[in-house]
Amino acid sequence: MTDYDVVVVGAGPGGSIAAKTAAEKGLDVLLIEKRQEIGVPVRCAEGVSKEDLEKFVEPDKRWIAAEIEKAWIFSPDETKVELSAEKAGNEVGYVLERKIFDRHLARLASKAGAEVRVKTSAVGLKRENGIVKLKIRSLGKEEEITTKIVIGADGIESKVGKWAGIDTTLKLGEIESCVQYLMTNIEFESDVTYFWVGKRFAPGGYIWLFPKGDDAANVGIGVMPSIAEKKAKEYLDDFVRKKFPDGEIVEVVVGGVPVSGGLKSAVSDNVMLVGDAARFADPITGGGIINAMKSGYYAGITAYEAVVEEDYSAKFLKKYDERWKKDFGKKLERNKKIQEKLLKMDDETFNKIAKSLEGMRIEEFSVKRLVLEIFKKYPKLFWDMKDLIF
Amino acid sequence: MKRIVVNRYKCAYCGACVSVCKFDANELVETYLEIYPDKCTLCMVCVKTCPMGALEVVE
Numbered sequence: 209m210t211d212y213d214v215v216v217v218g219a220g221p222g223g224s225i226a227a228k229t230a231a232e233k234g235l236d237v238l239l240i241e242k243r244q245e246i247g248v249p250v251r252c253a254e255g256v257s258k259e260d261l262e263k264f265v266e267p268d269k270r271w272i273a274a275e276i277e278k279a280w281i282f283s284p285d286e287t288k289v290e291l292s293a294e295k296a297g298n299e300v301g302y303v304l305e306r307k308i309f310d311r312h313l314a315r316l317a318s319k320a321g322a323e324v325r326v327k328t329s330a331v332g333l334k335r336e337n338g339i340v341k342l343k344i345r346s347l348g349k350e351e352e353i354t355t356k357i358v359i360g361a362d363g364i365e366s367k368v369g370k371w372a373g374i375d376t377t378l379k380l381g382e383i384e385s386c387v388q389y390l391m392t393n394i395e396f397e398s399d400v401t402y403f404w405v406g407k408r409f410a411p412g413g414y415i416w417l418f419p420k421g422d423d424a425a426n427v428g429i430g431v432m433p434s435i436a437e438k439k440a441k442e443y444l445d446d447f448v449r450k451k452f453p454d455g456e457i458v459e460v461v462v463g464g465v466p467v468s469g470g471l472k473s474a475v476s477d478n479v480m481l482v483g484d485a486a487r488f489a490d491p492i493t494g495g496g497i498i499n500a501m502k503s504g505y506y507a508g509i510t511a512y513e514a515v516v517e518e519d520y521s522a523k524f525l526k527k528y529d530e531r532w533k534k535d536f537g538k539k540l541e542r543n544k545k546i547q548e549k550l551l552k553m554d555d556e557t558f559n560k561i562a563k564s565l566e567g568m569r570i571e572e573f574s575v576k577r578l579v580l581e582i583f584k585k586y587p588k589l590f591w592d593m594k595d596l597i598f
Numbered sequence: 599m600k601r602i603v604v605n606r607y608k609c610a611y612c613g614a615c616v617s618v619c620k621f622d623a624n625e626l627v628e629t630y631l632e633i634y635p636d637k638c639t640l641c642m643v644c645v646k647t648c649p650m651g652a653l654e655v656v657e
Contacts, residue, residue, distance in 0.1 A: 365614075376617070464614025
């Protein structure tokens, strides 16, 4: 007998969906969160596609801070390219209030039957006779619990993977170093997301502005440490000083985003990794919420099947790998390759492309659409990317 | 002896440094960052990654 069928480490969107899915199937599930509050501190720009989100949860105005209709992308010389969201599949349709959203998902897991414990962290994992002995620390007290499966949803700093023998270490070219300010007293259109690209603004990444209602917006930056000459915070400070001299910063959010394109395999015996722990953020946009939720769902389903079959081996859990790869694995791989090409592009080229697209209304708000338009305009430049796009 | 220290006033406990360390020389413990000098090789990857510039090398 084990204490639990499944222990989920980390109550972000991936962890909560995994716990909810497994609990709905009737498994004994424990969801632990090392912080005292779920959803705090936020480590995210909070943008998410409407269509994908609505597959998992009914939208609720309590955790939707803004609805987005279009995106403006600015090249290094600030030429504007406009993407509209007239077709489904837009990449940023909602800006969430993650503090509320994450708690809502944890509540759904709890309602489904999962036990939730906050201020509880996993501090060690060992396997014995086909089950896992997981050491946890809760309010200063250590205890050892047994479980058939551990789902590691412990974010970019994941330890579960390392304990289980999965190498999750990121290289300097596989992480975006990010800082974001919640700013007031700045001017912006409340249904538009803004992106500033190119090395002038953010080497290896971009600067974003995501509205959160009419009077506040997330203004943030991601840079790649392998090519950045300054800290992410220094680039962002330079930008907001020039662009929003009267702006006030009312919150600071800091984090890393894994842009390696996903692990080759996110399983080992008794263990599956989801979300940022499995490096599932999109290499171009940095978006990770939807892939985290999808992977949480697949991990929950696979855990159920493993419990039914009483097989918790890596060989059986490979079903999880097959599921996430079939869903978004190819896109991660493709976008990693496109990102590598984009990293080689100089600011002058970004400007030329933006000039050629200026004034066009690109009627779909997605990276794929944008890349296709660039491809049409710049076939020579993108001839070697055709295999990645089609 | 050189070692890496965390400026707790700048650190936001985001875990970016933990994700790039090959040697498990740092760890987020609930809401603070612990650095283990005995495991650290001074490769500086964590220093370069920190978005806030919270990690510093001291003698």
